[in-house]
Structures are given as C-alpha cells and as structure tokens.
Amino acid sequence: MTSPAWYYDDMRQVGVDFEDDDQVASYDERQQATAADDNRLLDDLGLGPDDVFADIGCGTGILVVEAAKRCRHAHGADVSSRMLDQAKKRAAGAGIDTIAFHHAGFLSVGLAPSSIDLITSKYALHHLPDFWKGMALERLYRALKPDGRLFLRDVVFSATPAAFPSVADAWTAWMLANTGYAPDEIAGHIRDEHSTYAWIMEGLIRAAGFRLERATYSQQAYGDFLAIKDP
Numbered sequence: 192m193t194s195p196a197w198y199y200d201d202m203r204q205v206g207v208d209f210e211d212d213d214q215v216a217s218y219d220e221r222q223q224a225t226a227a228d229d230n231r232l233l234d235d236l237g238l239g240p241d242d243v244f245a246d247i248g249c250g251t252g253i254l255v256v257e258a259a260k261r262c263r264h265a266h267g268a269d270v271s272s273r274m275l276d277q278a279k280k281r282a283a284g285a286g287i288d289t290i291a292f293h294h295a296g297f298l299s300v301g302l303a304p305s306s307i308d309l310i311t312s313k314y315a316l317h318h319l320p321d322f323w324k325g326m327a328l329e330r331l332y333r334a335l336k337p338d339g340r341l342f343l344r345d346v347v348f349s350a351t352p353a354a355f356p357s358v359a360d361a362w363t364a365w366m367l368a369n370t371g372y373a374p375d376e377i378a379g380h381i382r383d384e385h386s387t388y389a390w391i392m393e394g395l396i397r398a399a400g401f402r403l404e405r406a407t408y409s410q411q412a413y414g415d416f417l418a419i420k421d422p
C-alpha cells in the first residue's frame with residue numbers, strides 16, 4: 192500500500208547515524224548493553240513460550256535474540272541495515288531461526304494486526320518527532336493482540352522546562368562517568384533528536400488507545416512505560 196504524500200519517511204537517520212560502521216561496532220560497549228540485563232527485563236515482562244514478540248529499533252539484537260530463546264516467534268525491526276546485519280549475525284551465532292528481521296521502522300514495519308503478545312522498544316522511539324511518536328504508538332497498538340503489552344524504555348525528561356538545564360547538566364555528567372558517550376554526542380542527543388517530556392509520552396501512549404499500567408522514571412532523564420491493550 193502506498194503512503195500518502197504527507198507521511199513521514201522513518202527510514203532516514205535522525206541524530207546518530209546508525210548506518211556508520213564505527214557507531215555499530217562500538218554500540219554495545221558504549222551503551223553497556225548485556226544479555227543478562229535484557230533477560231531480567233524479559234523475566235519482569237513474563238514473556239512465555241507460546242508468545243509472539245517484537246522489538247522495534249532492535250539495534251544489534253541482544254534483546255530480540257534473548258527473547259527468541261524463550262518464545263514461539265519473534266520480530267526484530269530496525270531502520271539501519273548495519274544494525275540489522277549485527278542482529279542477524281547474533282541470531283545465527285545463537286542458532287536461532289525464529290526471528291523475522293525487518294528493515295523498517297515504527298512507521299513502516301508491516302506487523303499483522305492483532306498478531307503480537309509483547310512489543311518492546313528501547314532507546315529508539317526518540318528518533319521520531321512527537322507527532323509521529325503518536326502515529327507509531329497507534330500502529331503498535333493495532334499490531335498487539337487483545338491483552339497484548341507494550342514496553343517502552345527511552346530517554347524521556349521528567350522535568351519542567353525551567354528545571355531542564357540542571358537536569359541536562361546532571362545527565363551529561365552521569366553519562367560521561369558511566370557510558371562511552373562523548374560530550375558532543377550527549378549534547379547532540381538533546382539538541383537534534385526528539386526525546387520529550389514525560390507528560391507528553393504518557394499522553395501519547397494513552398491517546399493511542401493503551402491503558403498505562405506503569406511509568407517509572409530515573410534521573411529525570413529515563414522513562415520505562417508498560418502499556419496494555421485492553422480487550
């Protein structure tokens with residue numbers, strides 16, 4: 192189906208260029224992503240053996256591969272072909288052949304309606320402007336089965352505009368001490384990407400039709416959201 196002329200092209204790289212080989216090669220180490228952390232998350236979310244799972248913005252594929260080890264079928268979608276190559280390599284290395292990989296984004300991935308039990312997305316939705324986050328969330332809502340769940344984790348600011356400069360300073364200091372990101376990359380995230388306010392994220396999730404089961408924030412810079420598609 193062709194999209195209307197006004198539709199957003201979500202295959203473009205916004206902010207960090209995840210088609211860049213150096214970005215991809217250094218990503219896991221800089222982000223300090225581990226299979227152990229993702230398994231704790233999957234334990235918490237209760238992904239079961241009969242479930243169908245999807246991770247949008249799957250990056251190098253740690254989460255989708257760990258999920259596929261526990262569930263019936265999984266989807267991994269990303270707009271970066273280089274990230275997808277890494278994810279496919281990881282799946283092959285783990286002997287997993289139950290993941291459908293999609294070179295597509297939130298607004299272009301073709302997930303069948305009412306087909307997924309659990310959708311996750313970590314640190315990816317901020318690549319879309321707020322209006323398009325809303326459209327993306329509505330598409331994820333449609334892809335979920337009744338009672339299906341959406342887990343989102345992202346850089347989300349739970350601060351007022353007036354308080355934000357001190358949050359930015361504290362977050363930058365924390366990132367420099369605890370991750371492999373440089374000052375210009377952190378500044379670029381705030382300036383050029385689309386991390387938004389907590390109250391906007393909560394409103395967008397509800398406007399897409401979800402019941403927001405829980406929202407937890409840390410450092411006024413991170414948000415975890417668990418949202419349910421009530422039958």
Ligand SMILES: C[S@@+](CC[C@H](N)C(=O)[O-])C[C@H]1O[C@@H](n2cnc3c(N)ncnc32)[C@H](O)[C@@H]1O
Nearest residue numbers: 201209248250270271274296297313314315318
């Ligand atoms: C910061 S990385 C997060 C990767 C992974 N989810 C993780 O937690 O490690 C952001 C990922 O989102 C992807 N991305 C950017 N824009 C996207 C979009 N519109 N739809 C889906 N994925 C997108 C990037 O290519 C990149 O792989």
